[in-house]
Amino acid sequence: MNNYNNMMMGEQYRKMDPYSPKSSSSPRGGRSPIVSRQDSSGTLKTTISLGKNPSIVHSGPFYLMKEPPGEGELTGATNLMAHYGLEHSYSKFSGKKVKEQLSSFLPTLPGVIDGAGNMDNSSLRSIIEKPPIVGKELLPLTSVQLAGFRLHPGPLPEQYRTLNTTPARKHKNKHKKHKHKEGGLPQEPSLDPSGLDTHEKKHKKQKRHEDDKERKKRKKEKKRKRQRHSPEHPGSGGGGIMLPQQQTQLF
Amino acid sequence: MAAPLEHLETQLEMFIENVRQIRIIVSDFQPQGQNVLNQKIQGLVTGLQEIDKLKSQVQDVHIPIEVFDYIDQDKNPNLYTKDCIEKALMKNEEVKGKIDAYRKFKANMLVELQKTFPNELTMYRAIRD
Numbered sequence: 001m002n003n004y005n006n007m008m009m010g011e012q013y014r015k016m017d018p019y020s021p022k023s024s025s026s027p028r029g030g031r032s033p034i035v036s037r038q039d040s041s042g043t044l045k046t047t048i049s050l051g052k053n054p055s056i057v058h059s060g061p062f063y064l065m066k067e068p069p070g071e072g073e074l075t076g077a078t079n080l081m082a083h084y085g086l087e088h089s090y091s092k093f094s095g096k097k098v099k100e101q102l103s104s105f106l107p108t109l110p111g112v113i114d115g116a117g118n119m120d121n122s123s124l125r126s127i128i129e130k131p132p133i134v135g136k137e138l139l140p141l142t143s144v145q146l147a148g149f150r151l152h153p154g155p156l157p158e159q160y161r162t163l164n165t166t167p168a169r170k171h172k173n174k175h176k177k178h179k180h181k182e183g184g185l186p187q188e189p190s191l192d193p194s195g196l197d198t199h200e201k202k203h204k205k206q207k208r209h210e211d212d213k214e215r216k217k218r219k220k221e222k223k224r225k226r227q228r229h230s231p232e233h234p235g236s237g238g239g240g241i242m243l244p245q246q247q248t249q250l251f
Numbered sequence: 252m253a254a255p256l257e258h259l260e261t262q263l264e265m266f267i268e269n270v271r272q273i274r275i276i277v278s279d280f281q282p283q284g285q286n287v288l289n290q291k292i293q294g295l296v297t298g299l300q301e302i303d304k305l306k307s308q309v310q311d312v313h314i315p316i317e318v319f320d321y322i323d324q325d326k327n328p329n330l331y332t333k334d335c336i337e338k339a340l341m342k343n344e345e346v347k348g349k350i351d352a353y354r355k356f357k358a359n360m361l362v363e364l365q366k367t368f369p370n371e372l373t374m375y376r377a378i379r380d
Contacts, residue, residue, distance in 0.1 A: 062375065076346025080339065090340065093333040105327045108264070110271045124319040138300045146289050151280045161278070 255308035262305060266298040 053067075074083065081090055103109070155161075273291045276284050321331045364372045 061371065062378070065378070068379070075350060076343050077350045080343050081336075086336070089332070090336050093329070093336055098327055098329050098333055100327055100330065102322060102325050102327055105329060109267065111274075123323040125323055128316070128319070138296055138303060140293050140296050146292065149288060149292055150285065151277065151288065153280050153282050155279045156277065 255305060256312065259302070259305045259309055262298065262301050266295070266302065269294050269298055 074080075081087055099105075269291055273288065273295070276288050276291065280288075315331070318328050318331050321328050361372070364375075
């Protein structure tokens with residue numbers, strides 16, 4: 001058995017011998033392409049490269065010659081921001097600090113929107129992950145269906161009022177004149193039962209400053225309400241129906 | 252493309268306004284407000300119908316899904332644009348740096364090769380030219 005192994009190893013050694021770079025029998029040394037040599041045979045004059053872009057390159061004595069990559073393509077060497085005309089956007093966002101809160105992106109949206117969507121299960125991601133049922137036709141409610149929306153008169157129960165309060169805007173805080181302490185009531189322009197659209201009026205009111213007279217009137221009315229009708233006031237009962245006129249004056 | 256988006260935005264704003272008004276009516280409900288409330292609820296259905304109609308006009312609007320994550324995390328979506336621009340600029344500078352480094356490397360290598368293998372490099376240049 002040992003003899004057999006020795007014989008096999010001897011054979012392997014003999015077979016490898018002509019190709020070994022150590023061997024002095026080969027005049028050209030090993031076959032490694034790294035070793036440069038004079039091309040006496042003229043066999044390495046051309047390199048044929050296959051693949052996506054087959055090409056034939058007259059490479060002379062060099063191995064692995066390829067066509068250099070074309071320089072016409074758009075690369076990272078150019079200022080891509082300028083190339084695509086996005087410098088304006090860049091200067092817009094890099095120049096000033098972008099406000100982080102979502103409410104600063106949607107300033108006109110009423111209600112409290114600065115709350116992570118994951119918290120109250122209202123995330124946009126959940127719409128993609130669990131798509132809602134769609135495809136049903138949207139039809140106006142019948143009178144029977146509308147009967148389900150018949151409400152009892154009076155203010156909302158205490159536990160639901162917190163949902164109605166809107167956070168005080170930062171720019172409002174700068175003006176001490178606008179400080180209200182109306183507690184549980186919604187701090188928004190109220191709506192009269194006739195259903196008039198007060199949306200545009202609300203924006204105008206936010207921007208303009210009010211006259212001194214109006215302020216004085218308001219203060220007086222507030223005092224009166226605090227004494228009589230305010231829901232914060234423990235003695236007032238809280239369940240009194242507020243007239244629409246009074247509501248509009250509140251804000 | 253701007254018109255359908257603007258139209259959708261208007262419809263959404265109207266819908267939100269309608270909901271806001273319902274909220275105010277409901278927050279201190281008065282018996283005479285029932286009719287108005289019913290109208291507003293029907294208005295909600297109409298608003299949803301209008302929004303649904305606009306669905307087909309905004310089919311080709313593509314939004315990066317990461318924007319949703321920003322909104323869900325209570326962040327201004329403009330921050331996404333800002334982050335994207337900053338990342339693109341950083342990558343652009345990085346790639347430019349690499350390209351410049353390779354250019355210098357190539358130039359240095361040719362200089363050194365010229366010193367060590369002048370004949371081969373002459374041949375090489377002849378092939379490349």
